[in-house]
Amino acid sequence: MESNCYHCGNPCEEDTIVHDGKSFCCNGCKTVYEIFSENELTCYYDLTQNPGATPNEIAGKYDFLDQPSIAEKLLEFDDEHVQIVTLYIPHIHCSSCIWLLENLQKLQTEVSSSIVNFPKKTVRITYNSEAISLKEIVLLLCRIGYEPYISLEDYENGKKPIDRSLIYKLGVAGFAFGNVMLLSFPEYFEVDEFWLNQYKPMFRWIMFAMSLPVVFYAANDYFITAFKGIRSKFLNIDVPIALGISVLFIRSVFEIITEAGPGFLDSLTGLVFFLLLGKFFQQKTYNFLSFERDYKSYFPIGITKINLDGTEETVQVYDIEKGDRLLIRNEELIPVDGILIKGDAQIDYSFVTGEADAVTKQSGDKIFAGGKQTHGAIEMEALKSVSQSYLTQLWSNDVFNKNKDESFKNITDSISKYFTIAILLIAIISGLVWYFVSPEKAWNVVTAILIIACPCALALSAPFTMGNLLRILGKKKCYLKNANVLEQLAKIDTIIFDKTGTITAGNKMELSYEGVTISNEEEVLLKNTLRNSNHPLSRQLYSILKANNIVTLDSFEEHTGKGMEATFQNNSIKVGSSSFVGNATATETLKTAVHISTNNHYKGKYIFKNTYREGIPELFQELSSRYDISILSGDNESEKETLQHLLPNAVELHFNQKPSDKLEHIKTLQEKGKNVLMIGDGLNDAGALKQSNVGIAIAENVNVFSPACDAILDASKVKELAAYMKLSKTSIKIIKTSFILSFIYNIIGLSFAISGELSPVVAAILMPLSSISIVAFVTVATNMFGKNLK
Structure with a gap:
């Protein structure tokens, strides 16, 4: 009696292989079953009956992957011990395929993660390249019946296979429909004569034959x-x-x-x-x-480009070309692959690989797009231009969606x-x-x-509806991650604003200095310390101070919500809050200020007078009638009186808020059943943006892009927020x-x-x-x- 293969379902015919009380058509299918058994993955067969594919003969087929020059073209990310590759798997067809491919780490412990994109039939695999090679990954997929399709021409030229299956099916159905209708005319008009006696049965069976490819192919x-x-x-x-x-x-x-x-x-x-x-x-x-x-929703992200004459300018990331020299500040994302030129590079690739440990790089090393510099500023040379598809992939990574989308x-x-x-x-x-x-x-x-x-x-x-509105909002410089964000925006009942860089105009601040005169040597150290920081006040002060020599600091450390400290040669400096720099008397003033001490001696403070964005009072007036509004600011209460006169009484004001305080405040509101929208300045509010139901990062010609945010809003359009919120409800x-x-x-x-x-x-x-x-x-x-x- 002929039996079917337990793994792939094909007839076993004469060469039936029996193992563990089950029949297999070949050694390949038996091997796959043994692999699953050894790794306690036999529940794969519970999801679908005979879900596997017969492994093809692959001996020597993928030896070309041993050549680094070829493998490099396939890799999406390659840094020290971590590599990422996205492979097209034609055999992906059901839930068991997804389950198995997303559990590759159980078959091979050196695989840290594997994510399946079912519509595109691809799997994105992150693995330890020191312990397993790309070729071994591909062979593993082949052994379990999921051989990838690899075409170097496609990878080199960026070509994608065009799926014409719908056109073919439409053609088959159209051909059959026309002919069946034609053969049905005698039935319609009840023609007897020759039709009744000779051809009626034959024509009916011809119509039946023509309907078979329609049912079993076109409609499958x-x-x-x-x-x-x-x-x-x-x-x-x-x-x-x-x-x-x-x-x-x-x-x-x-x-x-x-x-x-x-x-x-x-x-x-x-x-x-x-x-x-x-x-x-x-x-x-x-x-x-x-x-x-x-092609319309370009992220409004800027990056600092260093010109040949040493001057710095902010450019759109899509204007970056191969060979450009770029400045990456502390906590900024690296927008393109490049070579590190100078600086202490400690890069967090968690946005790409999911691993939070920073990777140390030396001058001349290759660094990859998507990493976040975590230790001062670095300079790099771009090896390629920015790929929007890469930024979109980084922004849409499932790692940053799961918490919000689960419920x-x-x-x-x-x-x-x-x-x-x-x-x-x-x-x-x-x-x-x-x-x-x-x-x-x-x-x-x-x-x-x-x-x-x-x-x-x-x-x-x-x-x-959502697709068209995403396009319309993109034209208005409001860029949403996906359609779900629009639906979630419609459910918002509480809005929280950051202050500095969000409702204040970072490029219109008035600045004055109070304190002991700073020497030229100290000003060079101050300028280069500020150059490393991505905080709005640091960038504002950096742009105002006169140009000084660019030096590489001996050390730099930024303490979130407090300030930063650096050393160069025999001098040290602290920049930030009064308590951080060690001057208790300075707390008597509530003005927004950046305090400075050098070599443990307090020097003085730069006082900022904030200028609020155009239309902010009207915006808050309109929003407060429909939403609960709060402002969470990391600054002191110097602006409290100004804000109380500027904004409606219903707006709650909270000052001296650390990033962790903002996150906990949002979490508390959510526990009370509130749907919270957080509006902040990107990387500095990443935790709060991720915790909120919807997080919007404000962009003002700086690299504020953060995968934790759900939308990016151009700073010039903040005053239009009420209209965008209203449009979400209209949708x-x-x-x-x-x-x-x-x-x-x-x-x-x-x-x-x-x-x-x-x-x-x-x-x-x-x-x-x-x-x-x-x-x-x-x-x-x-x-x-x-x-x-x-």
Whole structure:
């Protein structure tokens, strides 16, 4: 008796290999099973029956990966003992694939993480390159049946394979639909003569043959997605579609075999054709929106470029070219791969690798984009220009989404499940009623209900609304990470602002000095100490002080929320709060100031007079009527009286807040059920931005990009925040309105379908038309409301 392979499901034929009481078709499948058994991963087979693929013969196939020059082209990140590679795995097809590939560390302990992108069929693997090579990683994937597709030409030229499967399926369905309709004409017009006696059976079987590739090829995605949804105990929108196709096909086959009639193969092929046509239109439209967003939503990140004459200027990161010399300050992210020229580089690559330990680099070493410099300023030479796709990948890393998205459920998921259940119940009840009233109409009624009530329009409402609004907000210099951020913004009831660099204009501060005159030597040390810092006050003071010689400090350390200290040759300096520099008497004044001491002797302070951004009073007045507003500032209370006169009484003011205090304040509010929006200055407020429900970083021609934030807002657009918040709430209203329109359409369509007055093929035509009308509505509505933004 022939058995099937326990691993891949293929027939074992004559060469059956029995191991552990299970049959395998080859040694490859048996080896994979043994690997899983040894590593306690046999629950892989519980997720799907026969989920594996037969391992291909790979001996010597990947020897080319032993050449460093070739492997380097495939690697996304390569630094000391950590390498990251993203591989395309064509065999990824189900939940068991995802589960296995994301548990590679159980098969190979040197793999620290592996993340699957199911739509793109890729896996991003981070591993210890000192203990395992890229070739061994690839061979491991091959041994477990997930051989990657590697094309060096694609990697070198940045080419991506184009998925034309939908076009092919549309062509097959269109060809079959046209011919089946043609062969059905004699049936339509009830032609007897030659048709009745000689050709009717033959033509019916030809129509049946033409419908087979439509059902089993063109429509297979609907069956696969429906099956996966049911297996995951979730009724997705493809369940009723797959059921409708199945009902039509089974009924048609039954009628042809029993010669009871021609069946509904014309309706079946027409249904699939119009479904795919609607899907093709939807895909084209959504790809257009996504494409436009990809190229419009440039992150407003600046970086300091050092010119040949030694002068420094801030440039957009997308203006960086190979060979440019860049200054990376303390706590700034490295935007491009490059070579370290000078400075004490201690780089935190946790944004890239997930490992928080800083890596020390020496002059001449290669450093990688995405790392954060944590010990003073460094200078580097760029090896390439900035890749926006890389920044997008870094910003969208799942590591920074999990905490916020775990409890968040989008609006479509909230109602689609109940909608699908309701439609299935209506179809079943209507079918039973018609079976007793008029059995010949029962199948038509059930099929028409399942088709006309397909919740495609429902499922499209949110993606098209959010996608278009992301594009519109991008044009207004408000850049959101993804569509979920827009939905979360609509739920916000509490807003917290940082003060310095957020509601104050960093480039318009007035500065004065009080204290002992600083010598030229001390001013050089002060200037170079400030040069290392990314704090708004440090940058402001640095830009005002006269140019001095650039030197490499012997040591530098920045204490978050307190200040910084540095040494050069025999001199030391402290810059920051009065308590930090060691001058207790200076606390008597509440003015915003940066205090200085050199060689443990207090010198004086630079006093800042803040200038608030244009439109701040009006912004707070408008927001306070709808939200609870707070200001959390790390500065002292010198600005308290000014803020009390400037802002509404309802705004709470908290001063002397350390970054940890801000984070705990937000956490306390969330424990009380509040949905918190945090608006800060990027890296300095990274913890608070990550803890909040939505974190917005303000950008003002500086490198404030932080993966912890959910949105980046250009500083010139802070005054428009109320309008953006209002638009987020409007987006939910647009979606709900489109849902209502979809429900009205379904109610009208169902009334005809239940009454038996609607044929399946007409329903198949109306279904994509309803989707198109919903897409048109949300696009026009979002554009109309978007134009109202200033």
